Amino acid sequence: MPGERAWRKMLKKEQRKRRRQKYARENEKQQEEDPEYQQWLKQQMELEEFQRLADERVQQDEEIEWLRREALAQRQFRVDAAQLRQQEMEAERLRVRQSEELAALQHEQHRRQEERDRLATEAAAEFDAMMQRMQEYMDNAEQHTPPSELRRxxxxxxxxxxxxxxxxxxxxxxxxxxxxxxxxxxxxxxILIRHFFIHPLLQVADTRTEYAKSDEHLELTDHDLRVDYDEFFKDVVGELEKFGKIVNFRAVRNTLPHLRGNVFVEYAQERFALRAFVNLQSRYYASRRLNVEFSNLNAWRGAICGT
Ligand SMILES: [Zn+2]
Structure with a gap:
């Protein structure tokens, strides 16, 4: 039980509280009834609402912006994917075309190789047949006409x-x-055998006689040339007659390099000339390889006139 003093103190405190509350209520009531306060309150609420709407709009704008970016990114992704597919398809088409072209090329190369082989085989067979006909012509004195290959x-x-x-x-x-x-x-x-008769006197061009005076070969006379030629003649005619009867034998006495020592041999028959050609071609005389070819009559006369 509180004492007298304490009870009074509590009572007073209670009284003060009540007064304060009453005052507050009155004050509040007074304020509520104050039009300026009402006005302020209304503005305050409008301001809050405006702020809320503004915040909402900002949020919406951000969302819209985000959606826009997202849509853009999606679209870009689809475009990129489509382009990638396109590129891959083109690359694939290119690969297919290249492999087709390669296959065609290989096929063509194969075909050409076969063609070459076929032609080579034919040519070899033709050559063998020609050699056979040539041999028959050379061996058979009854056969008067040379093979057609040679009549051209x-x-x-x-x-x-x-x-x-x-x-x-x-x-x-x-x-x-x-x-x-x-x-x-x-x-x-x-037949013509090039550079067959080689002689020192024929080695020096006429135009260079003066320059070559110290050359001992120049001391050789026409007589020496004649003697050496006769020896050569005896030596080779013996060999050349083995192929058939010779009716003419001439060496070109000319110092021009392309004419020097060229020898023309005329046989009684083409058959004999062919034998000589086949047997002498690429054989060696005086350690030089023989180069034999057929000559025509005009050339024969022309060459001899020049000696
Ligand atoms: Zn020419």
Missing amino acids: VVETHPEERLCEFFTRTNCCRFGQACTFNHRRPMLSKI
Whole structure:
């Protein structure tokens, strides 16, 4: 039980509280009834609402922006994927086309190789047959006509005019490189053996006599040349007659390098000339390889006139 003093103190405290509450209520009531306060309160609420709407809008804008970016990213992804597919398809098409082209190329190469092989086989067979016919012609005196392959004339440039030098001497200093036409029979009674008779007197060009005066070869006379030639003649004619009867034998006495020591041998029959050609071609005489070819009559006369 509180004492008298304490009870009074509590009572007073209670009284103060009540007064304060009453005052507050009155004050509040007074404020509530105050139009300015009401106005302020209303503005305050509108402001809050405005702020809320503004916040909401910002949030919405952010969401819209995010969605827009997302949609853009999706679209970009689809475009990229489509482009990638397109590129892959093109690459695949290219691969297919290349492999098809490669296959076609290989097929073509194979076909060409087969064609080459076929032609080579045919050519070899043709050559063998020709050699056979040539052999028969050489062996059989009853066969008067040479094989057809040999009854032709070979021309180096049929569309060009005839080479004067070659036509006259059967020897052109331009050789294979000559742009004019060289016409040569595949077979004739006359064979030409190039640079067959080699002699020191024929080694020196006439125009260089003065320069070459110290050369001991120049002391050789025409008589020496004659003697050496006779020896050569005896030596080779003995060999050449083994192939058949010789009707003419001439060496070109000319110091020009392409004519020097060229020997023409005319046989009584083409058959004999062919035997000589087949047997002598690529054989060696005086350690030099023989180069034998057929010559025509014009060349023979022209060359001899020049000696
Ligand atoms: Zn020529």
